[in-house]
Amino acid sequence: MNASGIITxxxxxxxxxxxxxxxLKHLYHNGVSSRAQIAKALGxxxxxxxxxxxxxxxxxxxxxxxxxxxxxxxxxxxxxxxTARFHTIGIKFARSLVQIGVFDLCGNTLxxxxxxxxxxxxxxxxxxxxxxxxxxxxDDDPSIVAIGMAVPGPYLRKVGxxxxxxxxxxxxxxxxxxxxSHAFRVxxxxxxxxxxxxxxxxxxxxxxxxxxxxAYYLVGEGVGxxxxxxxxxxxxxxxxxxxIGHISIDVNGRPCDCGNYGCLERYCSTPAIHDMLISNGTxxxxxxxxxxxDAVRALFDKANAGNDAARDMVRQIARYVGYGCVTIxxxxxxxxxxxxxxxxxxxxxxxxxxxxxxxxRAIPELNDTTSITLSxxxxxxxxxxxxxxxxxxxxxxxxxxxxVA
Amino acid sequence: MNASGIITxxxxxxxxxxxxxxxLKHLYHNGVSSRAQIAKALGxxxxxxxxxxxxxxxxxxxxxxxxxxxxxxxxxxxxxxxTARFHTIGIKFARSLVQIGVFDLCGNTLxxxxxxxxxxxxxxxxxxxxxxxxxxxxDDDPSIVAIGMAVPGPYLRKVGxxxxxxxxxxxxxxxxxxxxSHAFRVxxxxxxxxxxxxxxxxxxxxxxxxxxxxAYYLVGEGVGxxxxxxxxxxxxxxxxxxxIGHISIDVNGRPCDCGNYGCLERYCSTPAIHDMLISNGTxxxxxxxxxxxDAVRALFDKANAGNDAARDMVRQIARYVGYGCVTIxxxxxxxxxxxxxxxxxxxxxxxxxxxxxxxxRAIPELNDTTSITLSxxxxxxxxxxxxxxxxxxxxxxxxxxxxVA
Numbered sequence: 001m002n003a004s005g006i007i008t009x010x011x012x013x014x015x016x017x018x019x020x021x022x023x024l025k026h027l028y029h030n031g032v033s034s035r036a037q038i039a040k041a042l043g044x045x046x047x048x049x050x051x052x053x054x055x056x057x058x059x060x061x062x063x064x065x066x067x068x069x070x071x072x073x074x075x076x077x078x079x080x081x082x083t084a085r086f087h088t089i090g091i092k093f094a095r096s097l098v099q100i101g102v103f104d105l106c107g108n109t110l111x112x113x114x115x116x117x118x119x120x121x122x123x124x125x126x127x128x129x130x131x132x133x134x135x136x137x138x139d140d141d142p143s144i145v146a147i148g149m150a151v152p153g154p155y156l157r158k159v160g161x162x163x164x165x166x167x168x169x170x171x172x173x174x175x176x177x178x179x180x181s182h183a184f185r186v187x188x189x190x191x192x193x194x195x196x197x198x199x200x201x202x203x204x205x206x207x208x209x210x211x212x213x214x215a216y217y218l219v220g221e222g223v224g225x226x227x228x229x230x231x232x233x234x235x236x237x238x239x240x241x242x243x244i245g246h247i248s249i250d251v252n253g254r255p256c257d258c259g260n261y262g263c264l265e266r267y268c269s270t271p272a273i274h275d276m277l278i279s280n281g282t283x284x285x286x287x288x289x290x291x292x293x294d295a296v297r298a299l300f301d302k303a304n305a306g307n308d309a310a311r312d313m314v315r316q317i318a319r320y321v322g323y324g325c326v327t328i329x330x331x332x333x334x335x336x337x338x339x340x341x342x343x344x345x346x347x348x349x350x351x352x353x354x355x356x357x358x359x360x361r362a363i364p365e366l367n368d369t370t371s372i373t374l375s376x377x378x379x380x381x382x383x384x385x386x387x388x389x390x391x392x393x394x395x396x397x398x399x400x401x402x403x404v405a
Numbered sequence: 406m407n408a409s410g411i412i413t414x415x416x417x418x419x420x421x422x423x424x425x426x427x428x429l430k431h432l433y434h435n436g437v438s439s440r441a442q443i444a445k446a447l448g449x450x451x452x453x454x455x456x457x458x459x460x461x462x463x464x465x466x467x468x469x470x471x472x473x474x475x476x477x478x479x480x481x482x483x484x485x486x487x488t489a490r491f492h493t494i495g496i497k498f499a500r501s502l503v504q505i506g507v508f509d510l511c512g513n514t515l516x517x518x519x520x521x522x523x524x525x526x527x528x529x530x531x532x533x534x535x536x537x538x539x540x541x542x543x544d545d546d547p548s549i550v551a552i553g554m555a556v557p558g559p560y561l562r563k564v565g566x567x568x569x570x571x572x573x574x575x576x577x578x579x580x581x582x583x584x585x586s587h588a589f590r591v592x593x594x595x596x597x598x599x600x601x602x603x604x605x606x607x608x609x610x611x612x613x614x615x616x617x618x619x620a621y622y623l624v625g626e627g628v629g630x631x632x633x634x635x636x637x638x639x640x641x642x643x644x645x646x647x648x649i650g651h652i653s654i655d656v657n658g659r660p661c662d663c664g665n666y667g668c669l670e671r672y673c674s675t676p677a678i679h680d681m682l683i684s685n686g687t688x689x690x691x692x693x694x695x696x697x698x699d700a701v702r703a704l705f706d707k708a709n710a711g712n713d714a715a716r717d718m719v720r721q722i723a724r725y726v727g728y729g730c731v732t733i734x735x736x737x738x739x740x741x742x743x744x745x746x747x748x749x750x751x752x753x754x755x756x757x758x759x760x761x762x763x764x765x766r767a768i769p770e771l772n773d774t775t776s777i778t779l780s781x782x783x784x785x786x787x788x789x790x791x792x793x794x795x796x797x798x799x800x801x802x803x804x805x806x807x808x809v810a
Contacts, residue, residue: 014448015448043419043420154735154738154768154770154771156770159770163768163769163770163771164768212642213641213642229634229639229640229641229646230637230640232635232637234634234639234737235634235635235738236618236634236737236738236739237617237618237738237739237740237774237775238738238770238771238774239738240734240735240738240768240770240771241634241736241737241738242736242737243735243736243738244735244736246735246768247652247732247735247736248654248728248731248732248766249653249654249655249656250654250655250656250657250667251654251655251728252655258768259765259766259767259768259769260731260735260766260767260768261766262655323653323656326653326665327652327653329645330559330645330648330649330651330652330665331646331647331648331649331652331736331737332639332641332646332647332736333559333640333641333642333643333644333645333646333648334641334642335642360664361653361664361665361666362664362665363559363568363569363645363651363663363664363665364568364664365559365561365564365568365643365645366559366568366643366645369642369643370642
């Protein structure tokens, strides 16, 4: 797919695919519509609409709904993209956590499974389990049309490998493209995890509008960012843009596996918080024997139960997450920052502290025009975001999925 | 203009304008072309090309060149966009420095003037002089079709004001839209300075290709950044994205006028370097009586003449500029970073030190695939970039300039 935009010329074939895609997106975002409504909204001729929709109906992508009430109460035939009829698999890879879900085109969760905790020496077993599970799901559900995978960034999208995976380097050996892309009967799409999360909110979150500038700020086993700027994901030349976790907040700070010093990820990811808990020793005394996630959740439980030392520590974490927000303001100027993943489970007290730090340090005009919220999607934004990656491809490139040309 | 991209529907009118724009851009980037070549490259029907080009010829935007040698040595009639026939004015606002130039559509400099050094209490006089000069230039040259202005970021594009101007707050009182946008016979377009610089390299630099991911890193009276990601400028919701100068490199560092601490601009802009020179006292003893620019140039002269203390100071500045590059890598992952403005005058020794810092701290896969160079455009990238802003509009929205509909 060509994502390049304003200058690159388009061939006749890509113009047709682009018009098919625009029609599908219109139906996806607006629901049942008449041919006349679509023609008007997209600036296409009625003849073009008739031709393209005929092929989409024939290929089984969309259907006629019979009469419905259109503009000015006139009855007309509606066209519908049935978003419940097509399913996708979404898989989140997050170092020690792997989740697999099945979703419809609107991100409704049909099933969700967490695999056993992954350790550096069980990565190959995990890969084998994933193959098994996907094969099983595809056998059971013929409605599945695509698989989306969300992997830790920086993800080198042409190579198929992640460039740095702080705290679990074993994942760097996996080439996701070689491992998965031709292994199943449906196409597989791979995206950096936080970018998948941004797509999840873009497509599935009723609070977000399609023309918004949004940032999904993933604070979990890693710290990541996905930014949609004026309707388009920021990718960078090799897919490594918006890696907030490796932007330094202190050039004289803690060394990171990526080569840099003071990377944000070294201060507020769950492994960093886990380290804090272990060296503190008293807030969560049993932390050393817990997983990163369990230790961090134990901290949040204590803080929310009113333990002062725990609340101090949450405040400190929130300050670091807030510094990251200020960097996101000045780097990407989104309209909405949605914080998600494990650290967002800290809840309203945490969010208040994040906003306080931001109010102290952000340019006032940006602070006044940018919202910061916690993700409220019913399923973690990265795992349903993996599905959103697949849905985006389904809407962008229908000819990959159906014989519509 | 609607910059929103993938999801927003386009009206029939904007489809026509988009096709006109694509034809103009094709001629701009490829030179004389036949109608058949354009049709093939853009995936438009010959009938559409004939209709649109007839209107562009009638309106005087493009012209027929008579026979030229086309594909397979067949003679055909060529179409040409004469880039020397249309001129634009470019104006760079950089706190104490204001420059006004006239350029053709390819960025060739036809005239260039620097206004007297601006002080906080002479900003209004400077504005009056700018009005005068523009009026004079427009009277003398009927070929001028547009004016571009490049102003310090963060520039609030809908409001018309800059949000922070470290070291010269007086500029914040100027509303550029109210002051200039309806003052002349031609349209005026205003852009953040480093984004203008990125457009200059995108349009006028033979070393840059149209589908590249480039970043123009302005290190002068301010520190700014413009990023073209997959062919499109990153703007942010209110125009305040890519403000590298206000991204903190040390959350416990020097306070900045923007409210943040440790902003990059506080370490390597010319006012920051000037402060270093004054407090040092010996490297450039007369620094206190000089302008920022002159003091910094005196430092670079000494360093290039081999003075050890001066070279140490340049090395220190280069480290900070390098930290900024690492942030640009991890934030935006461009393919090329082009460093420009006054600090880039430090030359090859400085660039070597920047690259050394980057090699120590960048993710290896990014260091291997990203070039860092100094701007080599014959005129400062921001002032010819202001013209590039106008040229971009000329190519994007021809109907604003000519009766072509």
